[in-house]
Amino acid sequence: MKIIILDGYTENPGDLSWDGFSALGDLTVYDRTPPEDVAERIGDAQIVLTNKTPVTRETLKRCPEVRYIGVLATGYNIVDVGAARERGIVVSNIPTYGTAAVAQFVFALMLELCHHVGEHSRAVKDGAWERCPDFCFWNYPLIELAGKTLGLVGCGRIGRAVAGIGRAFGMEVIGYDKFPVECGSLTYVSLEEVYRRSDFISLHCPLLADNRGMINDESIGKMKDGV
CATH class of the missing domain: 3.40.50.720 (NAD(P)-binding Rossmann-like Domain)
Structure with a gap:
């Protein structure tokens, strides 16, 4: 063979x-x-x-x-x-091999949006904090995940893993899935509600003909400012 x-x-x-x-x-x-x-x-x-x-x-x-x-x-x-x-x-395929790694990376991206650690590190090394008149130096507003709403589109293995981490950060986690599986870490809602309520939206669905390009002018128009 x-x-x-x-x-x-x-x-x-x-x-x-x-x-x-x-x-x-x-x-x-x-x-x-x-x-x-x-x-x-x-x-x-x-x-x-x-x-x-x-x-x-x-x-x-x-x-x-x-x-x-x-x-x-x-x-x-x-x-x-x-x-x-x-x-x-x-x-x-191999549906389980990247579950933990992908869920972890979701929060690497979210924390970068919230804290801009790389940019602040660069700025400090360039002397920006030394030149700052205040002890509390920052170039970007710092955002806490606690209390924010995380919306998931697709709540399979990876989506549910992301939900668990989100809850550990103190987030409210909502999700949409065509075939929902019971999960204590999130509340299932409509796709429209995910768009409307979420501060962060994370996609964990396979690319299919009916969801290709789903993030577009229309769906973004349904989201809150600053999502």
Whole structure:
């Protein structure tokens, strides 16, 4: 059995091992694959693993031996799943690998908006605090998360993890999901209410045809000033 990894460097720049895959078959790992080389590199392989390299309908036509496509990420919009379904090809993703990391990064961004730590560090090193006539130096207003409203669009694993952290910061957490799962860290509301009430809005939904471009003039117009 031939196994091809199209963009291994994205997932494993050298700190992980591919030995588990090697034990399953004849493994070839490419660090990166340009779009024009995808079909040629897959060739007659039965298993294809990819992170961000697209696998299109045309590629699948040229690679009839493919039986399984594994996406080494949560999103699988890089694979033409319709074409794969027609050919009986199984497509899977890894829905849980980045839950904690993504939730943590949400708050890295929110805290940067609230405190501008990097900018204040630069300003202090440049002597701005020394030149300031007041002891309490700041270049931007400092905002506390406690008491603010965090609105989530998409309340799956990552959304619910974000909700838990938000509650720990003392935030009110509201969320919208087409298929809500019970979660004690948030209150489900309509999408309109998320737009209207939130001080921060964080999106944790897959990109689908019905939500592409959902943050636009109309939805922003429904939000409070300063969201």
